[in-house]
Amino acid sequence: MSLVQEEMQSVELLMRSQAEDRHPDLESVLNHLLSSGGKRIRPIVALLSGRMLNADPERLVKLAAAIEMLHTATLVHDDLIDGAILRRGIATINSQWSPAATVLTGDFVFARAAKLAAETDSVTLMRLFAETLAIIVNGELTQLFLSRRVASRENYDQRIYAKTASLFELATTAAALLSPVSEEVVEKMRCFGYAIGMAFQIVDDILDFTGDQANVGKPVASDLRQGLITLPALFYLEANPDNPDLNQLLSENYLSETQISRLVGAIRQSGGIQRSLEVAQAYISQGRQCFDSFPDNPHRQALDDLARYIVERDF
Amino acid sequence: MSLVQEEMQSVELLMRSQAEDRHPDLESVLNHLLSSGGKRIRPIVALLSGRMLNADPERLVKLAAAIEMLHTATLVHDDLIDGAILRRGIATINSQWSPAATVLTGDFVFARAAKLAAETDSVTLMRLFAETLAIIVNGELTQLFLSRRVASRENYDQRIYAKTASLFELATTAAALLSPVSEEVVEKMRCFGYAIGMAFQIVDDILDFTGDQANVGKPVASDLRQGLITLPALFYLEANPDNPDLNQLLSENYLSETQISRLVGAIRQSGGIQRSLEVAQAYISQGRQCFDSFPDNPHRQALDDLARYIVERDF
Numbered sequence: 001m002s003l004v005q006e007e008m009q010s011v012e013l014l015m016r017s018q019a020e021d022r023h024p025d026l027e028s029v030l031n032h033l034l035s036s037g038g039k040r041i042r043p044i045v046a047l048l049s050g051r052m053l054n055a056d057p058e059r060l061v062k063l064a065a066a067i068e069m070l071h072t073a074t075l076v077h078d079d080l081i082d083g084a085i086l087r088r089g090i091a092t093i094n095s096q097w098s099p100a101a102t103v104l105t106g107d108f109v110f111a112r113a114a115k116l117a118a119e120t121d122s123v124t125l126m127r128l129f130a131e132t133l134a135i136i137v138n139g140e141l142t143q144l145f146l147s148r149r150v151a152s153r154e155n156y157d158q159r160i161y162a163k164t165a166s167l168f169e170l171a172t173t174a175a176a177l178l179s180p181v182s183e184e185v186v187e188k189m190r191c192f193g194y195a196i197g198m199a200f201q202i203v204d205d206i207l208d209f210t211g212d213q214a215n216v217g218k219p220v221a222s223d224l225r226q227g228l229i230t231l232p233a234l235f236y237l238e239a240n241p242d243n244p245d246l247n248q249l250l251s252e253n254y255l256s257e258t259q260i261s262r263l264v265g266a267i268r269q270s271g272g273i274q275r276s277l278e279v280a281q282a283y284i285s286q287g288r289q290c291f292d293s294f295p296d297n298p299h300r301q302a303l304d305d306l307a308r309y310i311v312e313r314d315f
Numbered sequence: 316m317s318l319v320q321e322e323m324q325s326v327e328l329l330m331r332s333q334a335e336d337r338h339p340d341l342e343s344v345l346n347h348l349l350s351s352g353g354k355r356i357r358p359i360v361a362l363l364s365g366r367m368l369n370a371d372p373e374r375l376v377k378l379a380a381a382i383e384m385l386h387t388a389t390l391v392h393d394d395l396i397d398g399a400i401l402r403r404g405i406a407t408i409n410s411q412w413s414p415a416a417t418v419l420t421g422d423f424v425f426a427r428a429a430k431l432a433a434e435t436d437s438v439t440l441m442r443l444f445a446e447t448l449a450i451i452v453n454g455e456l457t458q459l460f461l462s463r464r465v466a467s468r469e470n471y472d473q474r475i476y477a478k479t480a481s482l483f484e485l486a487t488t489a490a491a492l493l494s495p496v497s498e499e500v501v502e503k504m505r506c507f508g509y510a511i512g513m514a515f516q517i518v519d520d521i522l523d524f525t526g527d528q529a530n531v532g533k534p535v536a537s538d539l540r541q542g543l544i545t546l547p548a549l550f551y552l553e554a555n556p557d558n559p560d561l562n563q564l565l566s567e568n569y570l571s572e573t574q575i576s577r578l579v580g581a582i583r584q585s586g587g588i589q590r591s592l593e594v595a596q597a598y599i600s601q602g603r604q605c606f607d608s609f610p611d612n613p614h615r616q617a618l619d620d621l622a623r624y625i626v627e628r629d630f
Contacts, residue, residue: 123441130432133422213428
């Protein structure tokens with residue numbers, strides 16, 4: 001990532017300046033949000049993609065900041081909705097502030113993300129940006145409206161696209177839109193962003209089973225606890241359709257702590273983890289094929305490394 | 316308003332189509348939101364301004380829909396924050412849905428508003444749009460952060476600018492941006508939007524004292540009940556600095572129902588109502604001066620009528 005270290009510093013400064021001249025409490029909460037140690041993978045993907053394709057550097061930095069702030073805003077509202085106490089090991093806004101302040105802080109970060117996106121001076125990019133926000137929110141609403149939990153691959157794929165892959169797709173596509181490239185290249189970058197985004201979320205869902213709290217920064221099996229059936233659990237269910245714990249979760253949306261521990265242990269030891277990892281690896285191969293024809297340069301190499309890192313982290 | 320009736324029908328259709336292909340529950344909640352009988356004054360101001368200046372008709376309709384949807388989104392989050400049960404006499408989303416669904420519905424409406432704004436194909440407009448959202452949200456956050464209620468004209472002016480006038484200003488400025496006019500005209504339109512927006516909110520604040528629930532669609536003196544000191548109360552305080560009810564409200568942020576009734580009665584009978592109305596009328600005169608030099612056409616006449624209507628409604 002050292003290739004875009006300088007740009008990343010500009011992105012950080014730009015993000016932190018977004019609450020200047022506003023209420024001091026808002027400034028401090030924005031700093032808290034931004035210092036909670038995210039990996040900044042989405043802006044890095046945008047920066048590397050743009051540098052690879054010779055994007056305009058100034059507009060690229062604005063795009064990268066807009067993407068990370070859009071991501072941050074959705075997290076603020078998500079944590080409020082889930083009642084989460086920790087995010088990346090650090091106190092969430094909603095755990096320290098009122099719901100009202102949390103809703104409005106999220107809205108403010110949305111507003112600044114939109115402003116930064118508008119400052120890229122690309123109307124096409126702005127449309128994509130707004131469309132991606134609608135996809136993310138619609139995905140969450142769909143999940144919320146489901147009266148009972150659905151254990152299907154189709155539902156899972158739609159969910160992780162809305163939740164994660166759509167924003168990776170935006171990062172790579174928008175970076176291409178700021179570059180002197182053909183529509184064909186824009187489409188290839190979209191395909192790359194989609195694929196690594198899908199892989200990224202699958203690996204996150206694996207880590208929710210295999211990681212420990214210190215590593216992941218949130219309680220183990222937090223998805224299961226919320227009644228969310230992710231890919232490892234889906235594969236486990238396929239192999240063990242009569243598992244009483246999983247079936248109770250699906251029908252009653254509730255498991256005791258003992259049942260959760262038992263189910264997590266069973267899924268960890270099942271082939272579901274390995275099979276999920278294979279799906280993630282297949283997405284990465286697909287993604288790397290998308291930019292097969294691109295000229296070889298250090299930024300392309302770094303994107304390639306990053307794609308590999310996505311499936312190799314923390315195992 | 317019959318001058319832009321046709322355009323207003325296009326705006327309604329466009330707004331209602333924004334949840335198509337999404338979850339059916341989202342579509343029905345959007346319809347509920349849009350059918351709750353708002354006066355649509357913001358899109359009408361945008362349409363009349365644009366028609367007066369020969370704006371591109373298609374982009375103008377998108378702008379008008381974007382503005383009303385931005386307004387709608389902020390109302391959804393506001394009602395959640397205030398715990399309001401009624402808005403315009405109709406059940407609020409938060410009174411029927413979970414906070415999670417309400418937050419996300421607001422986010423979705425924001426997303427669609429941003430998408431419509433982006434479809435005007437004007438980057439300058441898009442920037443203004445995002446900046447206005449930040450102003451509105453920052454205004455609400457500032458209000459929330461105030462540890463005790465502030466009774467000052469400066470605070471009041473800032474609050475009603477953020478809450479209302481900023482969006483009127485956006486409506487008129489953005490309409491001018493879609494028109495073949497000079498920067499000077501854009502600035503005059505900004506000035507007009509600002510002035511009628513300030514007047515509109517002052518009149519709203521007067522009606523909160525003088526109207527009855529059936530007319531206004533929400534409980535009388537809802538501002539006072541929330542500890543908000545609006546212009547009529549400010550003028551009353553100026554004339555009666557030792558009023559015990561008002562001072563208790565300012566220091567303890569609490570009044571009993573008996574105290575509220577007594578205070579509302581006192582303010583109604585004070586000169587505070589008339590003085591507030593005079594401030595609103597002064598804003599309207601200022602606004603009408605802003606487009607003094609514009610050519611006389613039916614749309615200009617309608618904007619003039621609308622400005623007058625703002626201070627004459629419901630008295």
